Amino acid sequence: MATNVPETMQGQFLEAFKKPYTLRSVPIPQPSTPHDLLIKVDAASYCHTDFVLAEGQMPGFPHAFPHISCHEFAGTIISHFSAPSSQASAFTVGDKVGVPGRAFHACETCFECQGSKDPVSQDDKGYSVYCAHAENNGISRDGGFAEYAVVDARQLAPIPSSMTAVETAPLMCAGITIYAALKRCQLHPGDRVAIMGAGGGLGHLGLQYAVKMGLRVLGVDAADEPLKLAASLNTGARIVDARSEKPTDIVQQLGAEDGKKDIGEKGVDAVIVLPESQAAFDYSMKLLKTHGRCVVVSFPEKGFHISAHDVVFRDISILGSLVGSNRMLREMLNFSAEHNVRAVSKSFPLSKLNDLVEDYHKGGGGKLVVDMSLQK
Structure with a gap:
């Protein structure tokens, strides 16, 4: 693990359907494959899918409780796997990245990974956001409503220098x-x-x-x-x-x-x-x-x-239409930076996630975001 990183972290856990989130401490997850990176989560955005999941309306998901939701977040790279892949090595400690939910640990060999012909979802051979065998951050596996998360380097998009993590997080799904x-x-x-x-x-x-x-x-x-x-x-x-x-x-x-x-x-x-x-x-x-x-x-x-x-x-x-490729994710982020496209958002500390959900049900529009820099 990188230096100056604690052994435990705070996370908001879904422990049953139709119940509030529970804040508690757990060990920090560790990279376990060459594509893995540990990030410090800086911002995590709430999506309608988080509500659908919490209500038990996504058959089979999550696979087990307790579960950390959020599939649109942003953070800072903390460490690599001991023998990182070339894709992971392209990122260095301290890089700011956006993290979408889909295709964590894509299989590399299925029809989609070997080359979709759809220009919206097509990525380099060996990876696809439509891989049916991949996991999804915040849905089939833990996501961004925690202080740290393990992510797949092939998912990530570098955050443009003119954008903040709070501005980036909503773009990782909604954008x-x-x-x-x-x-x-x-x-x-x-x-x-x-x-x-x-x-x-x-x-x-x-x-x-x-x-x-x-x-x-x-x-x-x-x-x-x-x-x-x-x-x-x-x-x-x-x-x-x-x-x-x-x-x-x-x-x-x-x-x-x-x-x-x-x-x-x-x-x-x-x-x-x-x-x-x-x-x-x-x-x-x-x-x-x-x-x-x-x-x-x-x-x-x-x-x-x-x-x-x-x-x-x-x-x-x-x-x-579901989502776009990693190539399109990066295009979208750069387009957003160039044309000043930003989500209208309201921020909450991690400890107030249940207040955020209550605000979501008021239907005011825009996006609701957990900002990890806010005081508890």
Whole structure:
């Protein structure tokens, strides 16, 4: 172990479903394979998936209690395995890194690891974020709601010098997820995209990314606080209250603005669906032009009802999007630094994680982050 590192750490543990987290001391984990690095966690962001996991709505996860959640965090490298891999050796003690949840200990040999043809998820041969045999920080194994964590060097993204750990942590899931969804829309500057759930953790980042990509953007939400948050960003996107504005009226307005007469060419080129409600999905489909793309990020327990008429007669493409590759993760971080894309966030000390969760249920939008530098 590196010098000046204590033998134990504080961690917030999930010990049963539907129960508060418990703060207690445990031994600090140790690197056990050549790809492993020990990091001091500097910031850890709360995701909707953390809530889903804690409620017992992810079958089979966690594998056992007690469990440390959080799959989007950032930290400082403390030590390597005794014989590090070339990927791990590329990082030095003291480096600041962002840590996504997926593909801890990817198998290197499966179909995905040997070379996915999907440009959004494709990484160098021997590693894939879609490896079915890998573990996931904060889901199938311990994550970032602790003072220290062991991570896989192949997961990591160096933090740009202009960004802090608190700014980086929300981008390790929310940021890469919405960035990858925008890439899957296959749009060009000047095209239109609608983001459903625009005031949420992913949505408000998506507004910023989309505008900086040169797209014309509609941000749609249906709750007061998220709508206020989306409007406060001043991105230039049109913010739509789905409770009072009908999608058919919006389509007509966009058609008039674009000088389009045929109904099939009015509307947006792509929509990204972030909420889990059928109403949000239906609303988004009505915004689309013929031949448009619907990119689904949410995964409600009962799924979505899809209109065969939209798929067949309007040639609407519906596809899912999870995360992006490590290559895209680094691209997203550099894009965020260059264009000043940041999450609107509220910070809590590690000891107040249960207060953070209580705040999450108020539905104020943005991101909630554990900042390890805050006093207990």
